[in-house]
Amino acid sequence: MIVMTKDTMDIAREQDVVPFRNRVREFSTRIGMSLVNQTKLITAASELVRNMLKYASGGKVILEIISQNAKTGVRLTFKDEGPGIADIALAMRDGYSTGRSLGLGLPGAKRLVNEFDLKSTPGEGTTVTVIHWKHGR
């Protein structure tokens, strides 16, 4: 896997969400991603960044344009040092939420992107990595 462009953004406040989404749009436009795929990736990113703010009061996101096996895509890595997720299987279930939300964030984001990886250690933090390829597969 080759990383072609890399950028890091700190997410500390709700006002950071819109500039972050715009940055994701910029990255996906740069590789010529279609509007539907862009919308899916940005919506997933929006859910994940919102989780980060809500449960870990922020963190940082690494944005990358990557290339692998002649495919180009955008990889986003969300890192926080929040409380972590005790039961990942439960957190990935539709409709489950410890907050007052619809519980669609994690499972919904997973459905919207091509690759999704979640690692979490209670007490240390959570890292979510998503990849969406240019052609959406």
Add this chain to the structure above:
Amino acid sequence: MERIPILKMGPFLLVTIQIDLYDRLALTLENDLINMVSQTGARGVLIDISAVSIVDSFMGRILGNIASMSRIMDAETVVVGMQPAVAITLVELGLTLQGVHTALNVEKGMELLNTKLGDNLGPDDEEEEDQDDRND
């Protein structure tokens, strides 16, 4: 503080969202709209989201909340102008916007609201309504 303008048009309230909403702005809109429904006795709320490129679960919940709160206050809500990419994404996300009426554009949304209002008042002045345009 930034606010989304709400226009009153006859018995309806009209909102056009021209920017990507951040959370506080969306919550302010929810609050303003419900207050306006109460103050004006509006019978319908039309929300145009044709300029909105991202609707995530938070934004979807706000639209649902506006619809349920308005209904309790005897007003119907119609969301119009959703971009195709947004519709595709919402369904995959798992958000079906239950209880929210939708229409393709402002014109069809107004027709829908008029029909709903007409239904409640009894059939008198909406005779020329095109029945093929029903959306739900």
